Amino acid sequence: MTPDAARTLLHDMFMAAVAAADPGRALAQFLPDRPQGRCIVVGAGKSAAAMARAVEVAWPDVDLSGVVITRYGHSVPTTHVTVREAAHPVPDAAGAAATREVMEVAARAGDGDLVLALISGGGSALMTLPHPDLTLADKITVNRLLLRSGLAIEDMNKIRRRLSQVKGGGLAQAVGAGARLVTLAISDVPGDDPAAIASGPTVPDPSAAEDLSPLVQRLGPDLPAAARDILLGAPPEKPHFDYDYRLIATPQMALEAAAEVARAAGITPLLLGDALEGEAATVGIVMAGIARAAARHGTPAAAPVVLLSGGETTVTVRDHAGRGGRNTEFLLSCAIALDGAANIYALAADTDGIDGTEDAAGAIICPDVLQKAAALGLDPKTSLAQHDSYSIFDATGDLIRTGPTLTNVNDFRALLILP
Incomplete structure (x- = not known):
């Protein structure tokens, strides 16, 4: 040769x-039964827009709406689902605004509605809603430190979940009462752990009670004081819940x-x-x-x-x-x-x-x-x-x-x- x-x-x-991970080829076979009411599409990741388009193609006769967030330059045309673009790998104000929109849309779901969460790699940076005691500037600094830290992705996501209102099940908790939540995900992490893909916005946080002080030490003195206080403080109680999570590509x-x-x-x-x-x-x-x-x-x-x-x-x-x-x-x-x-x-x-x-x-x-x-x-x-x-x-x-x-x-x- x-x-x-x-x-x-x-x-x-x-x-x-x-090609094996192309949402246009892989997604349709993993869709749940059509909802009795609306299908509200939410999510984030480098594949989010392509996934949203795949849903529209597969379900042309379903009442579709919603918002997804993807990286700048990764948008594709959609008819019913709004696509917002934001920064990756370091979050920006556009991502924060779009995340609030995603949370609000999910909260408006009701009885008989299906909330379809489309999650893929990159979602950790794109879907950003900092802890109430943390500013967006603080969150950006933390992300920059993580990218240079050499930490394994699993440990990075422990930090990200603790400092976020949307990660570690936050999006799932925002879904309106009576609605059904189904997640379709493309895995970009070792082991395909749902809690690690985009930092798990629709699944419980398995590290919610873990002592993160060794990771704080690894991040060093440049870690913002507010982030340090949150990570070293008493971890918040986050409820466990059942979830329907489907991997469409790995x-x-x-x-x-x-x-x-x-x-x-x-x-x-x-x-x-x-x-x-x-x-x-x-x-x-x-x-x-x-x-x-x-x-x-x-x-x-x-x-x-x-x-x-x-x-x-x-x-x-x-x-x-x-x-x-x-x-x-x-x-x-x-x-x-x-x-x-x-x-x-x-x-x-x-x-x-x-x-x-x-x-x-x-x-x-x-x-x-x-x-x-x-x-x-x-x-x-x-x-x-x-x-x-x-x-x-x-x-x-x-x-x-x-x-x-x-x-x-x-x-x-x-x-x-x-x-």
Whole structure:
């Protein structure tokens, strides 16, 4: 297989993973029975607008209305459901105003109505209604600290739920008496935990009584005093309740779709898991080691094989902050560890089309990527230390730019080992 053919195969696997999570294809089969009254659609996430449109297509004869919030640039045309746009990954005033609108719409539901909550990754930042003792400016500062903290997504969401009126079941509690609430969700988190997807606005908070002081310590002295007081104070009592929660797309589904593309090309797929976590640079080294073992010893599988994995790595930013997200950081670390090993190719990208805050979903690396960087006068190790992976792959022409995909089942990684 030529390098160009290897790149094409990796790209095809990634796009198959994205397509498997397309709300237009996946959502209709998970809808509940049609309501006797109205269907009020609410929700938030990078896929929220696409999900709302899918509901309208599936139910053209139902009395539909409502409000959903999506990221700037992720809106799609809808007929009955209002789409609001807001900032991600750091919340803004538009998101706060739209969240109040969502809560008010949910509260107006009554007997015989169905409240359909459409939840996807990105909803934590987009649907923001701070604790009464917290300002929006405080919430923005907390979000910035979380993004740089290196905390696992599970721990980030413990903080987010405690500081919010909408997360951790807050949206569910706002739904008007007598209405039925059903959540349709696209998972972007390890383990597909409903309490972690968009910080669980329609499910009880499992960490409501947990001592969060170790996490407060991790966030350091820049944590706003009001947030610190809330997180260290007595946790509020949040009621437990029954809920109807339906996952319409998950990282595992995406990996299985990519595996089918590999099989069709005569490549053995080996799924390593949909919930891999850890520092992106460290995971890159580990995955390079597994790829080398496959190439040299035929373990855990012999070439031709592709190692597929999903999950959310983290990047802990300290002294230097260049351009890049966790996927390009993973790839740069992986490339350095592989050191030009022959016949090993890799792709890592975010299925929402945006790695971190950049305009690329991720990148593809070939065995000659370090040589290309050196010829351009670039030092990959320095770039990695400065979290500047985007600049390396932008210069070498290896970035993947899809634009917003309007879905999000977290990160997709594939290492292709050829004979």
